[in-house]
Amino acid sequence: xxxxxxxxxxxxxxxxxxxxxxxxxxxxxxxxxxxxxxxxxxxxxxxxxxxxxxxxxxxxxxxxxxxxxxxxxxxxxxxxxxxxxxxxxxxxxxxxxxxxxxxxxxxxxxxxxxxxxxxxxxxxxxxxxxxxxxxxxxxxxxxxxxxxxxxxxxxxxxxxxxxxxxxxxxxxxxxxxxxxxxxxxxxxxxxxxxxxxxxxxxxxxxxxxxxxxxxxxxxxxxxxxxxxxxxxxxxxxxxxxxxxxxxxxxxxxxxxxxxxxxxxxxxxxxxxxxxxx
Amino acid sequence: xxxxxxxxxxxxxxxxxxxxxxxxxxxxxxxxxxxxxxxxxxxxxxxxxxxxxxxxxxxxxxxxxxxxxxxxxxxxxxxxxxxxxxxxxxxxxxxxxxxx
Numbered sequence: 151x152x153x154x155x156x157x158x159x160x161x162x163x164x165x166x167x168x169x170x171x172x173x174x175x176x177x178x179x180x181x182x183x184x185x186x187x188x189x190x191x192x193x194x195x196x197x198x199x200x201x202x203x204x205x206x207x208x209x210x211x212x213x214x215x216x217x218x219x220x221x222x223x224x225x226x227x228x229x230x231x232x233x234x235x236x237x238x239x240x241x242x243x244x245x246x247x248x249x250x251x252x253x254x255x256x257x258x259x260x261x262x263x264x265x266x267x268x269x270x271x272x273x274x275x276x277x278x279x280x281x282x283x284x285x286x287x288x289x290x291x292x293x294x295x296x297x298x299x300x301x302x303x304x305x306x307x308x309x310x311x312x313x314x315x316x317x318x319x320x321x322x323x324x325x326x327x328x329x330x331x332x333x334x335x336x337x338x339x340x341x342x343x344x345x346x347x348x349x350x351x352x353x354x355x356x357x358x359x360x361x362x363x364x365x366x367x368x369x370x371x372x373x374x375x376x377x378x379x380x381x382x383x384x385x386x387x388x389x390x391x392x393x394x395x396x397x398x399x400x401x402x403x404x405x406x407x408x409x410x411x412x413x414x415x416x417x418x419x420x421x422x423x424x425x426x427x
Numbered sequence: 428x429x430x431x432x433x434x435x436x437x438x439x440x441x442x443x444x445x446x447x448x449x450x451x452x453x454x455x456x457x458x459x460x461x462x463x464x465x466x467x468x469x470x471x472x473x474x475x476x477x478x479x480x481x482x483x484x485x486x487x488x489x490x491x492x493x494x495x496x497x498x499x500x501x502x503x504x505x506x507x508x509x510x511x512x513x514x515x516x517x518x519x520x521x522x523x524x525x526x527x
Contacts, residue, residue, distance in 0.1 A: 192449075195492070196451070210463075214470075
Protein backbone atom coordinates (compact mmCIF):
# COMPACT_ATOMS: atom_id res chain seq x y z
CA UNK A 151 0.00 0.00 0.00
CA UNK A 152 2.95 2.33 0.62
CA UNK A 153 3.38 2.87 -3.12
CA UNK A 154 0.54 5.40 -3.00
CA UNK A 155 2.45 7.60 -0.58
CA UNK A 156 4.52 10.34 -2.21
CA UNK A 157 7.22 9.86 0.45
CA UNK A 158 7.64 6.84 2.74
CA UNK A 159 6.48 6.89 6.35
CA UNK A 160 9.08 7.22 9.12
CA UNK A 161 10.41 3.83 10.35
CA UNK A 162 8.58 4.14 13.70
CA UNK A 163 5.20 4.53 11.99
CA UNK A 164 5.87 1.65 9.59
CA UNK A 165 6.88 -0.59 12.47
CA UNK A 166 3.79 0.43 14.43
CA UNK A 167 1.46 -0.43 11.55
CA UNK A 168 3.20 -3.76 10.94
CA UNK A 169 2.99 -4.60 14.65
CA UNK A 170 -0.75 -4.09 15.03
CA UNK A 171 -2.17 -4.90 11.59
CA UNK A 172 -2.63 -8.57 12.46
CA UNK A 173 -5.11 -7.59 15.19
CA UNK A 174 -7.42 -5.94 12.64
CA UNK A 175 -10.10 -8.31 11.24
CA UNK A 176 -8.86 -9.72 7.91
CA UNK A 177 -11.65 -8.20 5.80
CA UNK A 178 -10.88 -4.68 7.02
CA UNK A 179 -7.08 -4.74 6.87
CA UNK A 180 -6.61 -3.15 3.42
CA UNK A 181 -8.94 -0.23 4.20
CA UNK A 182 -7.47 0.19 7.69
CA UNK A 183 -3.88 0.21 6.37
CA UNK A 184 -4.73 2.73 3.68
CA UNK A 185 -6.51 5.01 6.16
CA UNK A 186 -3.75 4.92 8.77
CA UNK A 187 -0.90 5.29 6.29
CA UNK A 188 -2.60 8.42 5.05
CA UNK A 189 -3.31 9.76 8.56
CA UNK A 190 0.27 9.13 9.71
CA UNK A 191 1.72 10.65 6.54
CA UNK A 192 -0.30 13.84 6.99
CA UNK A 193 0.44 13.93 10.70
CA UNK A 194 4.15 13.60 10.04
CA UNK A 195 4.08 16.36 7.44
CA UNK A 196 2.14 18.64 9.72
CA UNK A 197 4.03 18.07 12.94
CA UNK A 198 7.47 17.32 11.60
CA UNK A 199 9.75 15.55 14.05
CA UNK A 200 7.18 15.38 16.86
CA UNK A 201 6.02 11.81 16.54
CA UNK A 202 3.76 9.52 18.42
CA UNK A 203 0.66 11.76 18.64
CA UNK A 204 -1.37 9.20 16.70
CA UNK A 205 0.17 6.09 18.28
CA UNK A 206 -2.62 5.74 20.85
CA UNK A 207 -5.15 6.31 18.06
CA UNK A 208 -3.70 3.49 15.94
CA UNK A 209 -3.70 1.05 18.86
CA UNK A 210 -7.15 2.00 20.20
CA UNK A 211 -8.67 1.94 16.71
CA UNK A 212 -7.25 -1.54 16.14
CA UNK A 213 -8.56 -2.82 19.46
CA UNK A 214 -11.95 -1.27 18.81
CA UNK A 215 -12.22 -3.00 15.43
CA UNK A 216 -11.23 -6.35 16.92
CA UNK A 217 -13.68 -5.92 19.83
CA UNK A 218 -16.47 -4.89 17.48
CA UNK A 219 -15.79 -7.89 15.25
CA UNK A 220 -16.05 -10.22 18.27
CA UNK A 221 -19.20 -8.42 19.41
CA UNK A 222 -20.86 -8.91 16.01
CA UNK A 223 -19.75 -12.53 15.90
CA UNK A 224 -20.74 -13.65 19.39
CA UNK A 225 -23.48 -11.23 20.54
CA UNK A 226 -26.50 -13.22 21.68
CA UNK A 227 -25.06 -16.60 20.71
CA UNK A 228 -25.52 -19.82 22.67
CA UNK A 229 -21.72 -20.10 23.00
CA UNK A 230 -21.54 -16.69 24.70
CA UNK A 231 -24.39 -17.63 27.05
CA UNK A 232 -22.83 -20.95 28.07
CA UNK A 233 -19.34 -19.39 28.22
CA UNK A 234 -20.54 -16.54 30.46
CA UNK A 235 -22.33 -18.91 32.83
CA UNK A 236 -19.30 -21.23 32.96
CA UNK A 237 -17.03 -18.22 33.58
CA UNK A 238 -19.25 -17.06 36.45
CA UNK A 239 -19.19 -20.59 37.92
CA UNK A 240 -15.39 -20.56 37.75
CA UNK A 241 -15.25 -17.13 39.38
CA UNK A 242 -17.58 -18.30 42.15
CA UNK A 243 -15.38 -21.38 42.71
CA UNK A 244 -12.33 -19.11 43.02
CA UNK A 245 -14.21 -16.98 45.57
CA UNK A 246 -15.09 -20.12 47.54
CA UNK A 247 -11.42 -21.08 47.50
CA UNK A 248 -10.42 -17.59 48.65
CA UNK A 249 -12.99 -17.69 51.48
CA UNK A 250 -12.02 -21.14 52.75
CA UNK A 251 -8.25 -20.70 52.35
CA UNK A 252 -7.22 -24.04 50.85
CA UNK A 253 -8.39 -26.56 48.28
CA UNK A 254 -8.95 -29.22 50.97
CA UNK A 255 -11.08 -26.87 53.08
CA UNK A 256 -12.93 -25.75 49.97
CA UNK A 257 -13.67 -29.34 48.88
CA UNK A 258 -14.78 -30.29 52.42
CA UNK A 259 -17.08 -27.27 52.70
CA UNK A 260 -18.71 -27.84 49.31
CA UNK A 261 -19.06 -31.61 49.76
CA UNK A 262 -21.05 -31.12 52.99
CA UNK A 263 -23.49 -28.88 51.09
CA UNK A 264 -23.54 -30.92 47.90
CA UNK A 265 -25.77 -33.73 49.24
CA UNK A 266 -28.47 -31.17 50.07
CA UNK A 267 -28.00 -29.59 46.66
CA UNK A 268 -28.65 -32.95 44.96
CA UNK A 269 -32.00 -33.21 46.75
CA UNK A 270 -33.02 -29.55 46.43
CA UNK A 271 -32.04 -29.03 42.78
CA UNK A 272 -34.57 -31.46 41.18
CA UNK A 273 -37.31 -30.04 43.40
CA UNK A 274 -36.48 -26.48 42.36
CA UNK A 275 -36.45 -27.51 38.69
CA UNK A 276 -39.81 -29.24 39.14
CA UNK A 277 -41.37 -26.21 40.87
CA UNK A 278 -40.01 -23.80 38.24
CA UNK A 279 -41.24 -25.98 35.38
CA UNK A 280 -44.68 -26.28 36.97
CA UNK A 281 -45.09 -22.59 37.84
CA UNK A 282 -43.39 -20.76 34.98
CA UNK A 283 -45.88 -19.57 32.42
CA UNK A 284 -44.83 -20.78 29.02
CA UNK A 285 -46.91 -20.33 25.94
CA UNK A 286 -47.09 -23.31 23.63
CA UNK A 287 -45.12 -22.71 20.47
CA UNK A 288 -46.33 -23.33 16.95
CA UNK A 289 -43.66 -23.70 14.32
CA UNK A 290 -44.68 -22.95 10.75
CA UNK A 291 -41.81 -24.91 9.22
CA UNK A 292 -41.00 -28.26 10.83
CA UNK A 293 -37.55 -28.07 12.40
CA UNK A 294 -34.93 -30.72 11.72
CA UNK A 295 -34.16 -33.31 14.46
CA UNK A 296 -30.61 -31.98 14.75
CA UNK A 297 -31.76 -28.42 15.46
CA UNK A 298 -34.31 -29.75 18.02
CA UNK A 299 -31.53 -31.80 19.66
CA UNK A 300 -29.21 -28.76 19.67
CA UNK A 301 -31.88 -26.65 21.38
CA UNK A 302 -32.50 -29.26 24.08
CA UNK A 303 -28.78 -29.76 24.65
CA UNK A 304 -28.23 -26.03 25.04
CA UNK A 305 -31.23 -25.75 27.37
CA UNK A 306 -29.98 -28.65 29.51
CA UNK A 307 -26.47 -27.19 29.76
CA UNK A 308 -27.82 -23.78 30.60
CA UNK A 309 -30.06 -25.06 33.39
CA UNK A 310 -27.25 -27.21 34.82
CA UNK A 311 -24.88 -24.22 34.85
CA UNK A 312 -27.52 -21.98 36.44
CA UNK A 313 -28.04 -24.54 39.20
CA UNK A 314 -24.30 -24.90 39.76
CA UNK A 315 -23.80 -21.14 39.80
CA UNK A 316 -26.62 -20.52 42.26
CA UNK A 317 -25.31 -23.34 44.48
CA UNK A 318 -21.82 -21.78 44.55
CA UNK A 319 -23.22 -18.28 45.14
CA UNK A 320 -25.36 -19.47 48.04
CA UNK A 321 -22.38 -21.36 49.50
CA UNK A 322 -20.23 -18.21 49.24
CA UNK A 323 -22.91 -16.04 50.83
CA UNK A 324 -23.16 -18.26 53.91
CA UNK A 325 -19.53 -19.33 54.26
CA UNK A 326 -18.58 -16.52 56.71
CA UNK A 327 -21.29 -17.84 59.10
CA UNK A 328 -20.37 -21.52 58.71
CA UNK A 329 -17.83 -21.66 61.53
CA UNK A 330 -19.63 -19.52 64.13
CA UNK A 331 -23.30 -20.39 63.40
CA UNK A 332 -23.24 -23.68 61.45
CA UNK A 333 -26.99 -24.39 61.76
CA UNK A 334 -28.04 -20.91 60.76
CA UNK A 335 -25.57 -21.02 57.86
CA UNK A 336 -27.05 -24.32 56.64
CA UNK A 337 -30.61 -22.96 56.68
CA UNK A 338 -29.58 -19.69 55.04
CA UNK A 339 -27.59 -21.54 52.39
CA UNK A 340 -30.54 -23.72 51.47
CA UNK A 341 -32.94 -20.78 51.48
CA UNK A 342 -30.69 -18.58 49.36
CA UNK A 343 -30.03 -21.44 46.94
CA UNK A 344 -33.76 -22.02 46.42
CA UNK A 345 -34.48 -18.31 45.87
CA UNK A 346 -31.53 -17.76 43.53
CA UNK A 347 -32.20 -20.97 41.61
CA UNK A 348 -35.89 -20.11 41.14
CA UNK A 349 -34.97 -16.69 39.75
CA UNK A 350 -32.16 -18.08 37.61
CA UNK A 351 -34.24 -20.89 36.16
CA UNK A 352 -37.08 -18.51 35.33
CA UNK A 353 -34.59 -16.39 33.43
CA UNK A 354 -33.36 -19.56 31.71
CA UNK A 355 -36.88 -20.45 30.53
CA UNK A 356 -37.59 -16.93 29.28
CA UNK A 357 -34.22 -16.72 27.54
CA UNK A 358 -34.84 -20.06 25.82
CA UNK A 359 -38.22 -18.90 24.52
CA UNK A 360 -36.71 -15.76 23.03
CA UNK A 361 -33.98 -17.44 21.00
CA UNK A 362 -33.93 -18.31 17.32
CA UNK A 363 -35.18 -21.86 16.83
CA UNK A 364 -32.47 -22.45 14.25
CA UNK A 365 -29.24 -20.71 15.29
CA UNK A 366 -30.09 -20.20 19.00
CA UNK A 367 -29.09 -16.53 18.97
CA UNK A 368 -31.13 -14.16 21.12
CA UNK A 369 -33.95 -12.63 19.12
CA UNK A 370 -33.77 -8.87 18.71
CA UNK A 371 -35.75 -5.80 17.67
CA UNK A 372 -38.92 -6.37 19.73
CA UNK A 373 -41.80 -4.65 18.01
CA UNK A 374 -45.35 -4.07 19.29
CA UNK A 375 -47.94 -5.07 16.72
CA UNK A 376 -51.64 -4.28 16.89
CA UNK A 377 -53.60 -2.14 19.32
CA UNK A 378 -54.05 -3.25 22.94
CA UNK A 379 -57.47 -1.54 23.02
CA UNK A 380 -58.64 -4.00 20.33
CA UNK A 381 -57.80 -7.07 22.42
CA UNK A 382 -61.04 -8.86 21.63
CA UNK A 383 -61.23 -7.78 18.01
CA UNK A 384 -57.84 -8.48 16.55
CA UNK A 385 -54.42 -9.90 17.31
CA UNK A 386 -51.91 -7.80 19.17
CA UNK A 387 -48.62 -8.67 20.71
CA UNK A 388 -44.88 -8.52 20.25
CA UNK A 389 -42.74 -9.73 17.39
CA UNK A 390 -39.04 -10.52 17.69
CA UNK A 391 -36.62 -11.06 14.83
CA UNK A 392 -33.61 -13.25 14.32
CA UNK A 393 -30.78 -10.95 13.17
CA UNK A 394 -29.46 -13.76 10.98
CA UNK A 395 -32.77 -13.80 9.09
CA UNK A 396 -33.90 -17.27 10.16
CA UNK A 397 -37.35 -16.18 11.21
CA UNK A 398 -39.66 -14.25 13.46
CA UNK A 399 -41.29 -15.05 16.80
CA UNK A 400 -44.77 -13.74 17.29
CA UNK A 401 -45.95 -13.60 20.93
CA UNK A 402 -49.60 -12.67 21.55
CA UNK A 403 -50.28 -10.23 24.38
CA UNK A 404 -53.15 -12.32 25.74
CA UNK A 405 -54.47 -15.76 24.97
CA UNK A 406 -57.58 -15.75 22.82
CA UNK A 407 -59.56 -18.64 21.44
CA UNK A 408 -58.15 -17.96 17.97
CA UNK A 409 -54.58 -17.21 18.99
CA UNK A 410 -53.36 -19.05 22.07
CA UNK A 411 -49.78 -19.82 21.30
CA UNK A 412 -46.62 -18.06 20.25
CA UNK A 413 -45.75 -18.68 16.65
CA UNK A 414 -42.32 -19.16 15.11
CA UNK A 415 -42.44 -18.14 11.49
CA UNK A 416 -39.31 -19.59 9.94
CA UNK A 417 -37.90 -18.30 6.69
CA UNK A 418 -38.81 -20.68 3.90
CA UNK A 419 -35.83 -22.54 2.36
CA UNK A 420 -36.76 -21.01 -1.01
CA UNK A 421 -35.86 -17.58 0.40
CA UNK A 422 -32.41 -18.86 1.42
CA UNK A 423 -31.83 -19.98 -2.15
CA UNK A 424 -33.09 -16.65 -3.49
CA UNK A 425 -30.87 -14.73 -1.05
CA UNK A 426 -27.78 -16.74 -1.94
CA UNK A 427 -28.42 -16.43 -5.69
CA UNK B 428 -35.60 10.03 18.60
CA UNK B 429 -32.10 11.50 18.81
CA UNK B 430 -29.33 9.26 20.14
CA UNK B 431 -28.01 10.14 23.60
CA UNK B 432 -24.29 10.77 23.35
CA UNK B 433 -21.44 10.88 25.81
CA UNK B 434 -19.69 14.21 26.28
CA UNK B 435 -16.68 13.30 24.15
CA UNK B 436 -18.87 11.83 21.38
CA UNK B 437 -21.00 14.99 21.42
CA UNK B 438 -17.85 17.11 21.20
CA UNK B 439 -16.59 15.13 18.20
CA UNK B 440 -19.95 15.20 16.46
CA UNK B 441 -20.16 18.96 16.99
CA UNK B 442 -16.68 19.43 15.52
CA UNK B 443 -17.65 17.35 12.49
CA UNK B 444 -20.86 19.30 12.03
CA UNK B 445 -18.79 22.52 12.04
CA UNK B 446 -16.81 21.23 9.07
CA UNK B 447 -13.71 19.77 10.76
CA UNK B 448 -13.91 16.54 8.86
CA UNK B 449 -10.53 14.82 9.30
CA UNK B 450 -9.46 12.82 12.35
CA UNK B 451 -6.64 15.08 13.44
CA UNK B 452 -8.58 18.26 12.71
CA UNK B 453 -11.12 16.94 15.20
CA UNK B 454 -8.29 16.20 17.65
CA UNK B 455 -6.96 19.74 17.36
CA UNK B 456 -10.28 21.52 17.68
CA UNK B 457 -11.59 19.39 20.57
CA UNK B 458 -8.29 18.85 22.38
CA UNK B 459 -9.12 15.16 22.74
CA UNK B 460 -6.34 12.58 22.32
CA UNK B 461 -6.20 10.30 19.28
CA UNK B 462 -7.00 7.26 21.44
CA UNK B 463 -10.41 8.81 22.15
CA UNK B 464 -11.17 10.40 18.79
CA UNK B 465 -10.61 7.49 16.38
CA UNK B 466 -12.59 4.82 18.27
CA UNK B 467 -15.36 7.40 18.83
CA UNK B 468 -15.47 8.08 15.08
CA UNK B 469 -15.89 4.32 14.51
CA UNK B 470 -18.75 4.19 17.01
CA UNK B 471 -20.45 7.20 15.47
CA UNK B 472 -20.13 5.58 12.05
CA UNK B 473 -21.52 2.28 13.34
CA UNK B 474 -24.50 4.15 14.80
CA UNK B 475 -25.04 5.86 11.40
CA UNK B 476 -24.49 9.33 12.86
CA UNK B 477 -21.55 9.97 10.54
CA UNK B 478 -20.36 8.41 7.32
CA UNK B 479 -16.83 8.22 6.03
CA UNK B 480 -15.68 8.79 2.48
CA UNK B 481 -12.38 8.94 0.66
CA UNK B 482 -11.11 12.07 -1.01
CA UNK B 483 -10.86 11.83 -4.77
CA UNK B 484 -7.46 10.36 -5.74
CA UNK B 485 -7.03 12.97 -8.49
CA UNK B 486 -7.48 15.82 -6.04
CA UNK B 487 -4.92 14.32 -3.64
CA UNK B 488 -2.47 13.54 -6.46
CA UNK B 489 -2.69 17.14 -7.63
CA UNK B 490 -1.36 18.26 -4.24
CA UNK B 491 1.16 15.38 -4.09
CA UNK B 492 -0.27 13.79 -0.98
CA UNK B 493 -2.20 10.59 -0.28
CA UNK B 494 -5.99 10.72 -0.27
CA UNK B 495 -7.50 11.15 3.18
CA UNK B 496 -10.54 9.63 4.74
CA UNK B 497 -13.02 12.25 5.84
CA UNK B 498 -16.23 12.14 7.86
CA UNK B 499 -19.60 13.70 7.18
CA UNK B 500 -22.50 14.05 9.58
CA UNK B 501 -25.68 12.28 8.44
CA UNK B 502 -29.17 13.68 8.95
CA UNK B 503 -29.53 11.51 12.07
CA UNK B 504 -26.18 12.84 13.25
CA UNK B 505 -27.33 16.42 12.74
CA UNK B 506 -30.36 15.76 14.93
CA UNK B 507 -28.11 14.13 17.54
CA UNK B 508 -25.69 17.09 17.41
CA UNK B 509 -28.57 19.49 17.92
CA UNK B 510 -29.84 17.51 20.90
CA UNK B 511 -26.30 17.32 22.30
CA UNK B 512 -25.90 21.12 22.02
CA UNK B 513 -29.07 21.53 24.06
CA UNK B 514 -27.75 19.07 26.63
CA UNK B 515 -24.22 20.51 26.73
CA UNK B 516 -24.70 24.27 26.00
CA UNK B 517 -20.93 24.97 26.01
CA UNK B 518 -20.64 22.97 22.78
CA UNK B 519 -22.11 25.96 20.97
CA UNK B 520 -18.83 27.83 21.70
CA UNK B 521 -16.53 25.03 20.58
CA UNK B 522 -15.03 26.63 17.49
CA UNK B 523 -16.05 28.78 14.54
CA UNK B 524 -17.60 27.02 11.60
CA UNK B 525 -15.01 26.01 9.05
CA UNK B 526 -15.45 27.24 5.51
CA UNK B 527 -15.42 24.45 2.95
